[in-house]
Amino acid sequence: xxxxxxxxxxxxxxxxxxxxxxxxxxxxxxxxxxxxxxxxxxxxxxxxxxxxxxxxxxxxxxxxxxxxxxxxxxxxxxxxxxxxxxxxxxxxxxxxxxxxxxxxxxxxxxxxxxxxxxxxxxxxxxxxxxxxxxxxxxxxxxxxxxxxxxxxxxxxxxxxxxxxxxxxxxxxxxxxxxxxxxxxxxxxxxxxxxxxxxxxxxxxxxxxxxxxxxxxxxxxxxxxxxxxxxxxxxxxxxxxxxxxxxxxxxxxxxxxxxxxxxxxxxxxxxxxxxxxxxxxxxxxxxxxxxxxxxxxxxxxxxxxxxxxxxxxxxxxxxxx
Amino acid sequence: xxxxxxxxxxxxxxxxxxxxxxxxxxxxxxxxxxxxxxxxxxxxxxxxxxxxxxxxxxxxxxxxxxxxxxxxxxxxxxxxxxxxxxxxxxxxxxxxxxxxxxxxxxxxxxxxxxxxxxxxxxxxxxxxxxxxxxxxxxxxxxxxxxxxxxxxxxxxxxxxxxxxxxxxxxxxxxxxxxxxxxxxxxxxxxxxxxxxxxxxxxxxxxxxxxxxxxxxxxxxxxxxxxxxxxxxxxxxxxxxxxxxxxxxxxxxxxxxxxxxxxxxxxxxxxxxxxxxxxxxxxxxxxxxxxxxxxxxxxxxxxxxxxxxxxxxxxxxxxxx
DNA sequence: TGGGAGCATAAGTTCAGCCTATCCTATACT
DNA sequence: AGTATAGGATAGGCTGAACTTATGCTCCCA
Numbered sequence: 001x002x003x004x005x006x007x008x009x010x011x012x013x014x015x016x017x018x019x020x021x022x023x024x025x026x027x028x029x030x031x032x033x034x035x036x037x038x039x040x041x042x043x044x045x046x047x048x049x050x051x052x053x054x055x056x057x058x059x060x061x062x063x064x065x066x067x068x069x070x071x072x073x074x075x076x077x078x079x080x081x082x083x084x085x086x087x088x089x090x091x092x093x094x095x096x097x098x099x100x101x102x103x104x105x106x107x108x109x110x111x112x113x114x115x116x117x118x119x120x121x122x123x124x125x126x127x128x129x130x131x132x133x134x135x136x137x138x139x140x141x142x143x144x145x146x147x148x149x150x151x152x153x154x155x156x157x158x159x160x161x162x163x164x165x166x167x168x169x170x171x172x173x174x175x176x177x178x179x180x181x182x183x184x185x186x187x188x189x190x191x192x193x194x195x196x197x198x199x200x201x202x203x204x205x206x207x208x209x210x211x212x213x214x215x216x217x218x219x220x221x222x223x224x225x226x227x228x229x230x231x232x233x234x235x236x237x238x239x240x241x242x243x244x245x246x247x248x249x250x251x252x253x254x255x256x257x258x259x260x261x262x263x264x265x266x267x268x269x270x271x272x273x274x275x276x277x278x279x280x281x282x283x284x285x286x287x288x289x290x291x292x293x294x295x296x297x298x299x300x301x302x303x304x305x306x307x308x309x310x311x312x313x314x315x316x317x318x319x320x
Numbered sequence: 321x322x323x324x325x326x327x328x329x330x331x332x333x334x335x336x337x338x339x340x341x342x343x344x345x346x347x348x349x350x351x352x353x354x355x356x357x358x359x360x361x362x363x364x365x366x367x368x369x370x371x372x373x374x375x376x377x378x379x380x381x382x383x384x385x386x387x388x389x390x391x392x393x394x395x396x397x398x399x400x401x402x403x404x405x406x407x408x409x410x411x412x413x414x415x416x417x418x419x420x421x422x423x424x425x426x427x428x429x430x431x432x433x434x435x436x437x438x439x440x441x442x443x444x445x446x447x448x449x450x451x452x453x454x455x456x457x458x459x460x461x462x463x464x465x466x467x468x469x470x471x472x473x474x475x476x477x478x479x480x481x482x483x484x485x486x487x488x489x490x491x492x493x494x495x496x497x498x499x500x501x502x503x504x505x506x507x508x509x510x511x512x513x514x515x516x517x518x519x520x521x522x523x524x525x526x527x528x529x530x531x532x533x534x535x536x537x538x539x540x541x542x543x544x545x546x547x548x549x550x551x552x553x554x555x556x557x558x559x560x561x562x563x564x565x566x567x568x569x570x571x572x573x574x575x576x577x578x579x580x581x582x583x584x585x586x587x588x589x590x591x592x593x594x595x596x597x598x599x600x601x602x603x604x605x606x607x608x609x610x611x612x613x614x615x616x617x618x619x620x621x622x623x624x625x626x627x628x629x630x631x632x633x634x635x636x637x638x639x640x
Numbered sequence: 641t642g643g644g645a646g647c648a649t650a651a652g653t654t655c656a657g658c659c660t661a662t663c664c665t666a667t668a669c670t
Numbered sequence: 671a672g673t674a675t676a677g678g679a680t681a682g683g684c685t686g687a688a689c690t691t692a693t694g695c696t697c698c699c700a
Binding site for chain 2: 008009047048050051056094141
């Protein structure tokens with residue numbers, strides 16, 4: 001049905017050069033080889049592509065049409081292959097990165113920007129989603145890698161055993177916090193289990209477990225049913241609720257870094273080390289990383305280790 | 321440099337079906353064959369196109385890019401090949417026809433139109449030019465055939481021996497004519513050599529030879545230098561000049577058929593049979609005519625034999 | 641009138657691509 | 671757990687497609 005594609009390549013050269021010998025030379029083939037390929041193509045298409053005119057090849061209407069189909073393809077391919085071919089020297093091309101929205105919107109653009117100062121040939125496509133959609137996108141090949149909030153036990157995503165490689169990137173400190181007013185009115189220094197569990201709470205829609213975990217982490221006992229006054233599927237809105245004094249909620253330290261600094265939001269600190277949430281780099285296990293990917297990841301990891309970034313994730317440094 | 325094109329075809333199927341076995345089945349190949357082709361393509365491009373995920377193939381960024389290049393080509397080719405392939409059953413496609421303007425503008429559109437009543441899949445590209453540009457276009461493969469005014473001895477076009485096949489299509493009668501007024505004032509029945517050569521003449525730019533030939537044809541002697549009052553490169557303008565009474569000029573009977581009928585233009589008739597100009601069908605000798613071409617040419621030749629067309633070319637029938 | 645240029649044809653050779661068989665690993669089923 | 675299944679990779683052998691050289695044909699040109 002479809003003709004042999006390599007013959008189309010030969011045809012393209014013949015048509016472009018209007019000569020079999022010239023095409024043969026360009027293709028590093030002998031003249032009969034090219035001549036035969038052309039004849040076979042014409043046989044396949046059941047249509048003469050050139051009328052032989054002594055020394056000249058005159059394309060027929062069919063030949064002209066075919067060339068119009070083949071020509072743009074060859075041209076696209078020529079430049080396309082160059083950019084597809086793994087860049088061995090310099091990073092380039094498009095990087096498709098997934099991340100949780102709260103984390104990504106704050107940090108990723110700045111890393112992309114600083115990376116492009118050194119490698120302006122690299123472009124980015126960021127996708128902010130929850131963990132499980134990101135995993136799906138990775139599996140579908142629509143992301144090169146993702147940054148995921150791996151608070152949950154790792155194995156939980158699907159049954160897949162070793163599909164993903166998971167490398168910890170940074171720990172974000174999780175804090176239970178409320179507004180200054182709420183703290184003074186309801187807590188006022190009493191960080192006891194009994195006092196805390198009697199108050200109001202705000203929670204992310206699907207992360208009620210984190211609250212429970214918080215109590216287990218600090219008091220080694222499970223909290224009974226908590227009074228969730230606001231259940232919401234937007235972390236930004238949750239933080240707003242905290243600021244308004246609706247109650248206590250768990251959030252990442254870096255997200256309320258400023259507010260904790262000026263005292264408008266108060267973290268419930270205890271003697272124990274704060275609970276952490278591991279942000280991990282997730283990739284397809286078997287995927288061979290490109291130079292571009294490797295370079296960017298190095299950039300990301302180095303950047304994450306800088307004090308000004310690290311501090312935002314570590315409340316302790318703030319208290320000093 | 322460029323990858324093997326057939327591997328691209330294989331890749332296209334793999335990507336489209338997201339499976340090697342499926343692609344193998346569609347291509348009527350074994351699974352290892354397809355698997356190997358893909359590996360070789362990846363080696364050629366020095367870039368992995370899929371990451372192997374157990375049962376799944378997940379395209380990499382490179383794979384996605386490549387597919388975006390290959391996909392439109394395959395689609396274009398699929399439909400393109402159908403129309404390129406010589407239609408064995410019905411005429412279709414585009415016919416590129418050349419003709420002299422005077423002849424073509426009057427007759428060709430009507431033949432194209434009537435042909436399309438039976439074969440609406442056929443489209444036309446008409447090119448009106450003088451004989452020698454038409455020959456050049458034929459040689460360059462930009463016309464499928466041409467109708468040419470072969471008044472001149474055939475061999476004159478370039479030195480080419482048998483490049484063209486020349487088949488007479490119709491004879492157009494050439495007449496020397498002037499306006500009714502001019503005839504009554506200057507000729508008034510005196511068709512003698514001496515009288516005629518003393519009058520005023522109009523001539524097409526490059527066809528002065530035809531006038532000379534006219535005199536040789538009717539009187540067997542060469543005319544001396546004629547008084548050319550209007551030399552012009554538009555035959556339409558020449559006819560206008562004749563109508564205005566500027567003098568006598570040679571034109572084709574069918575172009576002034578109406579005017580001769582109503583007497584506003586008078587042909588100089590003699591006892592001898594009128595001089596004729598052969599309109600011939602010219603093609604590349606070695607070109608294998610397509611079904612579409614053959615069918616249209618039959619249509620054209622049959623149409624040309626119809627009385628209502630034939631009469632326009634033959635002044636004698638008018639006189640009856 | 642012979643030489644050169646361009647394409648077609650003939651015949652021999654080689655290697656790319658295909659096949660079968662087997663292996664490997666993850667998943668689905670019992 | 672044990673088995674079956676399904677998708678893909680690997681190994682090895684074979685066939686034919688595509689390449690080569692040599693030659694023929696035709697036109698063009700000096």
